[in-house]
Amino acid sequence: MDYSFTPKDLSAIYRRKIENWALSSAEESEKIPRGERVARGKASVRVWTLEQLPAIGKQFGWLKCAAAPISICITMPKASVLKSTIAFNLSRALAINGQKVLAIGLDKTGGVSDSLNLDQLQTLKDDAKTIGLHSALKEGASLEKLVKHTNLPTLNFIPETSQLFLIESLTEVEISERLSHLLENAKQTYDVVVFDTSSSLTALDKSAIRLADHILVPLGCDLRSYRASDFGVRQLSEALSKGGNQSKSVTYVPTLKQQTRLSLEIEANYRLSYPTQTLGHSIRVNEDSEEGANQLSVFEAEPTLPIAEDYFHVISQFWSRVIETTKSPPG
Ligand SMILES: Nc1ncnc2c1ncn2[C@@H]1O[C@H](COP(=O)(O)OP(=O)(O)OP(=O)(O)O)[C@@H](O)[C@H]1O
Numbered sequence: 503m504d505y506s507f508t509p510k511d512l513s514a515i516y517r518r519k520i521e522n523w524a525l526s527s528a529e530e531s532e533k534i535p536r537g538e539r540v541a542r543g544k545a546s547v548r549v550w551t552l553e554q555l556p557a558i559g560k561q562f563g564w565l566k567c568a569a570a571p572i573s574i575c576i577t578m579p580k581a582s583v584l585k586s587t588i589a590f591n592l593s594r595a596l597a598i599n600g601q602k603v604l605a606i607g608l609d610k611t612g613g614v615s616d617s618l619n620l621d622q623l624q625t626l627k628d629d630a631k632t633i634g635l636h637s638a639l640k641e642g643a644s645l646e647k648l649v650k651h652t653n654l655p656t657l658n659f660i661p662e663t664s665q666l667f668l669i670e671s672l673t674e675v676e677i678s679e680r681l682s683h684l685l686e687n688a689k690q691t692y693d694v695v696v697f698d699t700s701s702s703l704t705a706l707d708k709s710a711i712r713l714a715d716h717i718l719v720p721l722g723c724d725l726r727s728y729r730a731s732d733f734g735v736r737q738l739s740e741a742l743s744k745g746g747n748q749s750k751s752v753t754y755v756p757t758l759k760q761q762t763r764l765s766l767e768i769e770a771n772y773r774l775s776y777p778t779q780t781l782g783h784s785i786r787v788n789e790d791s792e793e794g795a796n797q798l799s800v801f802e803a804e805p806t807l808p809i810a811e812d813y814f815h816v817i818s819q820f821w822s823r824v825i826e827t828t829k830s831p832p833g
């Protein structure tokens with residue numbers, strides 16, 4: 503599907519008024535690609551394509567590159583708290599801001615890559631043949647062979663395949679060493695690597711948690727998630743401490759917030775329990791949106807809806823923490 507964005511759309515996506523003259527001037531100085539003039543009723547308007555968004559975001563975006571390549575792991579050993587949805591929206595937000603992003607899904611039942619995948623598999627054989635993370639960790643396949651492209655030139659991903667279960671025959675040490683090697687390679691090419699874990703805290707998930715520079719933990723503001731949260735947070739701390747890395751930057755984000763007494767109480771409780779680590783903004787329950795269904799983030803698809811505002815605040819705050827804690831490379 504072809505998408506096009508007018509100056510008004512760009513202002514909504516990048517959440518600031520981008521004047522026509524500013525766009526013209528950036529076009530003139532070749533800082534952004536030239537938009538195409540198309541007729542809209544009696545008038546004509548300039549439009550840019552989806553592929554052109556990253557270049558525009560580099561000029562007019564709100565997320566600046568960190569001083570060094572970084573890795574982020576979105577994790578919580580509780581199902582349906584929005585790990586994959588956040589991984590998807592964060593990856594696309596960074597990518598439309600011009601950063602080179604690699605999203606890596608670790609859940610053999612599917613996750614972030616389902617929304618990013620342009621190829622719709624037709625047969626089970628196609629699924630079994632897909633080269634995925636297992637090919638790198640089991641057979642040493644190179645990163646270039648694994649990565650798949652998306653409809654944004656700055657965003658690639660490694661697909662989650664059913665073959666991910668093959669990794670279970672490796673030891674934890676083997677998984678960790680091989681994933682670490684892959685991550686080091688990825689950081690040569692990408693500004694940001696985003697891991698989306700499963701809810702089972704597999705050996706693969708634990709490796710990503712230990713290797714990542716930043717951990718983002720969604721905590722659902724519903725009763726089931728709340729009941730699971732203490733235990734989940736403890737499991738994550740244990741996974742981190744086994745890796746000898748308790749001082750890692752861990753951020754909590756309340757999700758699935760509703761305007762009910764119970765949900766608000768749960769949200770307040772998270773803020774009390776983890777006062778310095780919990781972001782000031784939460785992600786609300788959003789029944790209407792079909793996030794990811796059309797391979798667009800909330801920013802590209804529905805920038806004026808309240809849910810996009812939630813993601814804007816959450817991602818901006820999280821990114822500020824990342825930037826603060828990312829030191830410049832030596833020299
Ligand atoms: N803001 C929202 N409000 C309500 N439902 C949402 C919202 N955002 C996404 N969803 C839906 O909630 C479901 C769970 O989200 P998601 O898959 O991101 O959770 P998860 O933590 O990755 O779960 P799992 O542990 O199973 O991988 C999905 O069907 C998703 O489409």
Ligand SMILES: [Mg+2]
Pocket residue numbers: 585586587609612613614698699700
């Ligand atoms: Mg998931």
